[in-house]
Amino acid sequence: MSAAPVRGDDVPALPRGVRLQFNEARGQWFLQGPERVFEPDEIAVEILKRIDGVRTVDVIARGLAAEFAAPEDEISADVAAFVTELLAIRMLERREPSA
Amino acid sequence: MSAPAPAPPMALLAELTHRCALKCPYCSNPLELERRSSELDTSTWLRLIDEAAAMGVLQISFSGGEPMLRPDIAVLVSRAVERGLYTNLITSGVGFAPEALERVAQAGLDHVQLSVQGVEDAAADHVAGLPGSAARKRLLAGEIARLGLRLTLNAVVHRGNVAQIPALVRLAEDWGAARVEIAHVQYYGWAVANRDRLMPTRAQVERATADLAAERARTAGRLVIDAVLPDYYASYPKPCMGGWGARHINVTPAGKALPCHAAETIPHLVFDNVRDRPLAEIWRDSAAFNAYRGTDWMRDPCRSCERRERDFGGCRCQALLFAGDAAATDPACRLSPLHADMLAVATRDSTADADAYVFRTPGRR
Numbered sequence: 001m002s003a004a005p006v007r008g009d010d011v012p013a014l015p016r017g018v019r020l021q022f023n024e025a026r027g028q029w030f031l032q033g034p035e036r037v038f039e040p041d042e043i044a045v046e047i048l049k050r051i052d053g054v055r056t057v058d059v060i061a062r063g064l065a066a067e068f069a070a071p072e073d074e075i076s077a078d079v080a081a082f083v084t085e086l087l088a089i090r091m092l093e094r095r096e097p098s099a
Numbered sequence: 100m101s102a103p104a105p106a107p108p109m110a111l112l113a114e115l116t117h118r119c120a121l122k123c124p125y126c127s128n129p130l131e132l133e134r135r136s137s138e139l140d141t142s143t144w145l146r147l148i149d150e151a152a153a154m155g156v157l158q159i160s161f162s163g164g165e166p167m168l169r170p171d172i173a174v175l176v177s178r179a180v181e182r183g184l185y186t187n188l189i190t191s192g193v194g195f196a197p198e199a200l201e202r203v204a205q206a207g208l209d210h211v212q213l214s215v216q217g218v219e220d221a222a223a224d225h226v227a228g229l230p231g232s233a234a235r236k237r238l239l240a241g242e243i244a245r246l247g248l249r250l251t252l253n254a255v256v257h258r259g260n261v262a263q264i265p266a267l268v269r270l271a272e273d274w275g276a277a278r279v280e281i282a283h284v285q286y287y288g289w290a291v292a293n294r295d296r297l298m299p300t301r302a303q304v305e306r307a308t309a310d311l312a313a314e315r316a317r318t319a320g321r322l323v324i325d326a327v328l329p330d331y332y333a334s335y336p337k338p339c340m341g342g343w344g345a346r347h348i349n350v351t352p353a354g355k356a357l358p359c360h361a362a363e364t365i366p367h368l369v370f371d372n373v374r375d376r377p378l379a380e381i382w383r384d385s386a387a388f389n390a391y392r393g394t395d396w397m398r399d400p401c402r403s404c405e406r407r408e409r410d411f412g413g414c415r416c417q418a419l420l421f422a423g424d425a426a427a428t429d430p431a432c433r434l435s436p437l438h439a440d441m442l443a444v445a446t447r448d449s450t451a452d453a454d455a456y457v458f459r460t461p462g463r464r
């Protein structure tokens with residue numbers, strides 16, 4: 001169930017019908033779904049770019065922490081909260097980890 | 100021009116055709132339906148898609164009528180995908196083979212919105228004016244699931260089916276939808292002609308509101324439920340279209356560019372045609388788009404209202420309908436002098452002795 005809390009080994013993915021795109025005309029990133037347009041901030045864009053249906057929440061957080069020289073536990077909490085929020089409105093889905 | 104250029108529209112509603120197998124008595128198409136011979140050709144739509152993307156439009160909705168009746172639908176979707184637009188198909192599910200959707204899916208379609216008229220076949224078919232239509236929709240729902248397309252179930256509710264909201268949400272779950280739109284009938288055009296057969300009672304609306312809240316709680320995390328509210332019983336108007344000429348542009352089958360699908364009911368407005376003028380120019384400069392853009396056109400009580408940037412004075416078409424003046428306050432607002440009249444109409448129509456619907460048919464004047 002998607003209501004379960006997000007874990008470090010969850011693999012988030014953008015489902016079909018959800019798109020992360022840079023709009024050239026507006027010079028801005030958008031996350032779009034059915035009748036939904038989100039304008040993610042810089043941090044959200046960095047998280048979303050790493051959501052590829054392969055990387056786990058932990059891997060995404062570790063990568064961000066390394067790249068931005070930030071404490072990993074803080075970043076982990078931010079990523080988990082972000083993923084939880086988008087799962088609840090079906091802008092993300094959980095992908096089964098490939099064995 | 101002293102006004103700054105408006106931000107580009109977020110979404111383009113492409114009404115490819117008015118042709119449709121269904122005859123729903125609340126159809127949002129105008130009373131005078133465009134004929135096939137007046138429809139824009141493929142190359143004009145392709146140019147429009149290019150123009151929309153260049154302007155910074157984010158989403159395109161292919162609608163109608165029934166957009167799947169256009170043989171070029173997959174070509175148009177494909178171009179929109181190439182140009183980076185998020186693509187929606189708004190379909191009745193009827194009048195074409197379900198397998199035809201495969202080409203559209205392969206073109207890269209993002210999202211299908213499938214309408215239903217109710218959860219019981221016979222009653223739904225009656226509203227749609229076509230026997231067998233509910234069964235056709237089920238077939239298409241199966242095809243949508245097989246193709247793995249993101250699905251929204253779109254249910255228009257009115258006096259005859261408003262008690263079915265929990266059942267409609269369950270139907271959406273059965274069909275694998277990720278989103279449901281429960282849309283109370285909005286009274287323009289065909290729906291005004293049927294208002295005394297469609298208007299729910301206040302008690303029905305209260306029940307519907309409670310049902311909606313319960314269904315949202317029950318399906319939280321699994322299903323997104325959006326609602327279009329019944330504004331005749333409201334205290335404040337809806338923020339119609341997110342403001343006139345602010346977020347949406349609508350192109351009719353014959354190429355007229357409108358700020359909303361009902362804008363043609365405002366008789367003094369003249370709408371530019373995309374055959375004659377680039378879309379960006381129409382959006383920025385045309386008299387019709389500037390007529391009610393922003394807040395400068397407002398009079399009191401809107402002009403000095405603290406909600407003016409929130410609901411934009413409500414709906415211009417509804418103001419026209421009740422006040423005979425599209426610049427008046429939407430009578431759905433409790434500050435409108437006509438608010439009590441609107442409520443009286445709703446109360447009267449909701450308890451009227453309903454006879455047969457006036458079905459949507461071509462050629463009605």
